[in-house]
Amino acid sequence: MKFADFGLAASIVKALEDVGYETPTPIQVQTIPHALKQRDILGIAQTGTGKTAAFTLPTLHKLEKGRARARMPRCLAVCPTRELAAQIAENVEIYGKYLKLEMALLIGGVSFGEQDAKLAKGVDILIATPGRLLDQFERGKILLTGVQTLIVDEADRMLDMGFIPSVEKIFNLTPFTRQVLFFSATMPPEIRSLVDRFLHQPVRIQLASKNKTADTVTQKIVRMPTSDARQKRTALRWIIDNCNVGNGIVFCNRKRDVDIVAQSLRVHGHSAAPIHGDLDQSQRTKTLEGFRNGDLKLLVASDVAARGLDIPEVTHVFNYDVPYYAEDYVHRIGRTGRAGRRGEAITLVTRLDDKSYAAILDLIKVDTIEALKIPGIKNFPKDSGRRAFRSSGRRKSHSSGFRKKTIHKPIK
Ligand code: AMP
Numbered sequence: 037m038k039f040a041d042f043g044l045a046a047s048i049v050k051a052l053e054d055v056g057y058e059t060p061t062p063i064q065v066q067t068i069p070h071a072l073k074q075r076d077i078l079g080i081a082q083t084g085t086g087k088t089a090a091f092t093l094p095t096l097h098k099l100e101k102g103r104a105r106a107r108m109p110r111c112l113a114v115c116p117t118r119e120l121a122a123q124i125a126e127n128v129e130i131y132g133k134y135l136k137l138e139m140a141l142l143i144g145g146v147s148f149g150e151q152d153a154k155l156a157k158g159v160d161i162l163i164a165t166p167g168r169l170l171d172q173f174e175r176g177k178i179l180l181t182g183v184q185t186l187i188v189d190e191a192d193r194m195l196d197m198g199f200i201p202s203v204e205k206i207f208n209l210t211p212f213t214r215q216v217l218f219f220s221a222t223m224p225p226e227i228r229s230l231v232d233r234f235l236h237q238p239v240r241i242q243l244a245s246k247n248k249t250a251d252t253v254t255q256k257i258v259r260m261p262t263s264d265a266r267q268k269r270t271a272l273r274w275i276i277d278n279c280n281v282g283n284g285i286v287f288c289n290r291k292r293d294v295d296i297v298a299q300s301l302r303v304h305g306h307s308a309a310p311i312h313g314d315l316d317q318s319q320r321t322k323t324l325e326g327f328r329n330g331d332l333k334l335l336v337a338s339d340v341a342a343r344g345l346d347i348p349e350v351t352h353v354f355n356y357d358v359p360y361y362a363e364d365y366v367h368r369i370g371r372t373g374r375a376g377r378r379g380e381a382i383t384l385v386t387r388l389d390d391k392s393y394a395a396i397l398d399l400i401k402v403d404t405i406e407a408l409k410i411p412g413i414k415n416f417p418k419d420s421g422r423r424a425f426r427s428s429g430r431r432k433s434h435s436s437g438f439r440k441k442t443i444h445k446p447i448k
Pocket of ligand 1: 056057058059060061064082083084085086087088089
């Protein structure tokens with residue numbers, strides 16, 4: 037199968053040749069022909085499958101004909117984060133480089149003035165996060181009655197972030213006749229209900245079911261003697277020092293720990309930086325650039341921050357924490373072992389994680405994951421007793437009657 041076989045506009049096929057795509061990925065093979073026939077699509081697929089091109093290519097083909105009117109985008113793409121929006125925009129620019137299409141972005145960190153000027157002239161594609169979009173809609177800056185294609189990307193992540201009421205509103209503001217291209221990595225009940233209410237007899241395309249981990253990823257766990265945070269950080273460093281790491285992502289469950297772990301790695305001479313939703317956009321862009329160009333070796337991330345990031349192949353994924361949701365484990369380790377290359381995923385498991393670990397084994401249908409033994413791990417230094425950088429947040433401090441000045445000891 038070749039891209040030219042879909043009947044896509046020649047200028048799009050040429051742009052694909054320029055970017056070096058030779059064959060469509062499975063999700064593209066399954067999505068593009070139906071999307072070109074104006075069918076609604078329900079794509080259950082994760083990042084890394086080529087889903088962005090799967091919805092962008094047929095949309096560009098459709099937009100090639102016709103022109104946008106002032107404040108009335110013809111295609112609206114809604115997604116959870118500004119990084120994902122930027123990634124969709126990048127795809128549109130690459131595949132649409134020979135088309136004369138106008139695009140605008142309504143996301144945090146991008147000045148509205150410039151985007152508003154574009155909207156006023158008329159844009160073919162508007163890419164937005166739900167809150168920003170509704171803000172501008174309510175200010176009368178956009179009309180959604182001209183939307184012919186509505187793309188919803190990473191719907192389950194929008195659910196996690198509390199955006200579903202906004203997404204419903206957006207569905208209701210666009211014409212009933214629009215085509216919907218809807219993508220989600222998982223299908224929790226709230227998403228199923230949204231699909232049932234707003235999609236018209238969608239073609240359902242499910243790829244590599246969510247419990248699938250790639251054969252190219254070697255999975256290991258480290259059994260932690262305690263859940264002490266300093267002991268975990270020391271174990272993580274031992275792994276990084278001893279496992280031939282080219283580059284890697286360290287996942288933590290909490291934003292606070294993302295910062296602590298990144299700082300601790302740096303204190304110990306590793307090239308590491310945090311990425312999470314509380315960092316400002318320029319900081320995140322800088323960190324990602326560093327990671328992409330190889331200046332930064334370790335990216336410490338939360339699940340929400342990592343989703344939607346176009347991160348290159350990494351040799352290692354480290355789960356500093358066992359994820360709360362078993363599906364997140366599959367997403368996390370899917371960042372390595374891509375495109376047939378080998379990768380390694382190593383997870384620290386404490387007794388407190390037993391339930392979450394069992395849920396992962398259940399999901400990926402294995403009895404156990406090989407344990408990596410770290411010599412002397414029982415004697416690794418512990419935080420216990422120190423208050424400044426406790427990470428579990430479960431223990432209560434025993435405060436004496438008066439307030440003591442907190443001395444922030446350096447993170448070790
Ligand atoms: P996505 O799942 O949309 O995040 O895409 C994952 C990566 O695959 C992106 O870096 C795309 O540029 C790339 N990609 C998408 N489609 C193809 C293709 N047909 N051939 C080669 N690379 C592709």
